[in-house]
């Protein structure tokens with residue numbers, strides 16, 4: 001299949017970017033990133049600068065790949081990261097627009113690459129359980145009901161890709177942050193620090209310049225791991241509780 | 248060079264505990280003054296950095312990724328072993344030790360493996376406490392499953408995302424130390440050299456990949472946890488950016504590369520579909536618990552399938568060869584990886600492959616679906632269920648166990664594995680070889696340590712499933728925090744290392760020189776194209792089976808390819824900017840040298856063991872033929888620019904297990 005690509009090119013954070021047009025020959029068995037590999041090989045053979053994009057596992061689990069395809073973070077297929085998206089989702093003659101995430105708190109580094117370190121700092125603000133190595137009791141000493149464990153797992157499946165913030169018109173990080181809070185608060189061992197955690201993480205989210213949440217729900221729609229906005233509701237409840245407790 | 252493995256005397260079962268309790272310690276007030284550099288934030292690096300931070304050391308931690316959570320460990324699917332014996336099925340520390348030694352085809356160090364089995368139980372406790380959401384039974388207790396090469400259920404898992412959940416646990420522990428200031432994290436920093444002063448590792452040179460700047464970092468010692476080198480094959484299940492550079496730079500500074508020819512080819516991966524392909528996807532080994540491997544009995548049927556005149560469903564039971572069940576009745580579909588991979592290769596070499604390329608076998612879930620469906624019908628009290636009801640119920644059970652893997656398979660291949668058997672083929676997955684380390688996980692360069700997949704230590708010539716995660720976390724949480732004290736207790740009077748000294752100048756100049764050289768070649772071929780060619784060479788001559796003639800040839804071809812690379816590679820852009828092509832070029836340059844040493848090592852080892860299968864050394868039935876008399880040693884190599892790489896041997900002594908021919912029949 002022959003495709004027309006409109007790709008965002010931007011040298012760095014100091015310069016302005018613009019779209020560049022390319023055509024590429026692909027097959028339906030290729031992944032989206034393999035299609036971009038083909039284009040890059042083409043550019044390199046013409047001694048041109050290849051398109052910078054980030055990726056690593058190409059299995060939908062590391063959360064590295066990040067781009068907006070035809071207006072949707074990770075493209076059109078539900079519950080699928082860019083690296084898992086295959087060209088059979090497109091057809092011959094299609095024009096595909098490829099852009100970086102556009103989120104205040106994720107500055108563009110080059111072309112499709114953005115800096116998502118703000119998400120690390122949110123985790124550093126409390127997204128953990130304080131237990132030193134060697135302090136743990138036997139693993140089976142805290143039974144956790146299967147469904148509760150599955151709920152924790154569901155929230156813990158977040159891959160930190162940033163698509164939620166990219167999908168949100170307000171550039172909010174609520175889905176990501178709430179997924180971590182929900183993961184830990186479903187577990188007895190996580191409940192101990194809940195007040196401190198929710199306060200710290202929410203404050204950090206604001207400090208990083210992420211927008212507020214106005215219940216649009218675009219984050220859940222675009223999230224490749226289908227993390228539910230129920231987590232946001234849970235986080236809001238926890239935050240309310242925390243604000244009633246004196247520091 | 249004499250390689251002292253520093254294993255202490257005494258009974259195997261109490262060795263570690265005795266050693267640990269008599270080891271030199273560093274007092275808390277001294278720890279605060281000691282700086283430790285940790286490179287890598289996979290399971291091994293993140294757990295080490297977090298724990299060393301908790302203990303009070305000043306830790307600087309590095310990763311070329313944009314976040315510690317992206318390390319390749321995140322992709323591990325199937326699970327992590329531990330000798331908990333929660334299932335009461337006869338597991339024990341000794342059995343895990345024994346299985347690992349046997350699985351490794353008697354090419355690993357007894358003391359290290361026993362220690363691994365001992366601390367495995369602590370890992371699970373630690374991870375649960377951190378909030379890792381392991382799979383559980385209805386009663387709320389931890390669930391287990393079994394993995395290839397063993398007969399007990401000792402594998403803990405979190406759906407098909409065990410690596411992710413364990414890494415997030417370690418990442419959270421690391422994040423906590425970062426927030427406390429105990430660990431300083433340097434993301435997007437790629438280590439490009441080790442700095443040695445008076446023979447000891449005292450720092451690193453790293454490129455800030457975001458800006459292109461070359462930076463110096465000094466410390467009292469350096470810990471590498473930089474992962475495996477499977478990407479030397481270009482196509483592998485490893486993440487695209489995994490590479491050997493950190494370990495290779497250490498080799499260039501005098502560390503030894505042990506057993507580089509021991510690579511693991513995983514039997515259940517999605518087959519290659521085209522030339523453009525950039526990586527291969529693993530289907531977790533746990534699938535072999537329920538999937539049955541087969542090919543058609545006749546070449547004609549296989550041909551018909553390849554030409555799409557027939558599908559798997561057209562082949563009646565009687566015309567199928569469930570070759571693993573036939574050849575290995577005791578272990579069946581659960582034989583170790585090396586055995587399963589070779590068997591698939593043999594089937595395809597005989598012309599029975601079922602993909603258009605001829606390189607695929609079936610992994611079939613129809614029997615499992617039927618079995619589970621009937622079981623469900625009984626437990627739900629459904630009398631005389633119809634076939635379609637049984638299938639429906641069975642598929643639901645299979646979906647619960649492997650849903651995400653089935654979904655992934657369908658996304659990649661466009662085929663529905665509930666209805667049509669999966670097609671699988673072996674692919675490069677893991678490297679048992681790595682930096683030579685002693686019992687303290689210290690390389691032969693004092694103050695330079697190696698953990699996780701980057702060292703060679705525990706898996707011998709073949710790793711059992713679910714043991715890499717165990718080893719990474721054992722090294723990081725429970726071994727290095729103690730053993731590092733053996734070195735550091737002698738350094739408490741050493742002032743902070745000054746990065747403005749000659750050794751750093753020289754190393755930095757070296758790195759800059761290399762980067763400039765790569766940029767200025769301005770040839771005509773892309774880095775990727777060289778990597779692809781290298782991968783094909785290593786796969787063809789040093790892959791699933793090897794022979795002397797091929798290895799000689801492969802070695803020569805790699806040398807030629809390396810020369811061509813330095814004449815004709817094209818790296819766009821500049822060294823002093825964000826430049827992913829330059830990052831790749833450095834990595835491929837090192838793979839081009841490593842590949843040669845792999846061939847040299849494989850050529851030296853005139854026996855077949857584990858993942859190393861030399862065609863000249865096979866039994867009549869085609870099984871691997873070991874030679875314990877001449878090759879029960881670790882082969883540790885030093886690099887020499889003139890091609891005369893030197894072999895150093897560490898003899899392996901087996902005082903506690905009897906060396907046997909591995910049999911899974």
Ligand SMILES: Cc1cc2nc3c(=O)[nH]c(=O)nc-3n(C[C@H](O)[C@H](O)[C@H](O)COP(=O)(O)OP(=O)(O)OC[C@H]3O[C@@H](n4cnc5c(N)ncnc54)[C@H](O)[C@@H]3O)c2cc1C
Pocket residue numbers: 286287288289290291292309310311312315317318319320321322323324325326327409410436437438439472473474475484485486489490492493529676677698699700701712713714715716717719
């Ligand atoms: C698809 C797949 C599935 C697997 N499933 C399982 C399983 O179910 N069970 C199991 O036990 N094992 C499994 N394995 C194996 C296991 O995942 C790995 O062996 C293990 O995770 C390696 O961990 P590590 O910490 O040693 O290295 P990695 O996780 O590879 O981490 C390496 C780290 O080093 C950093 N790094 C490397 N070089 C440099 C440098 N030059 N400068 C700076 N930083 C650097 C990287 O940024 C990264 O942080 C699987 C492997 C694959 C490929």
Ligand code: SF4
Pocket residue numbers: 157158159160161162163164165175176179219222223224225226227
């Ligand atoms: S919540 Fe979903 S979209 Fe947001 S970071 Fe996690 S996985 Fe990505």
Ligand code: FES
Pocket residue numbers: 054055056057058059060061062063064065081082083084
């Ligand atoms: S590259 Fe890892 S999730 Fe896409």
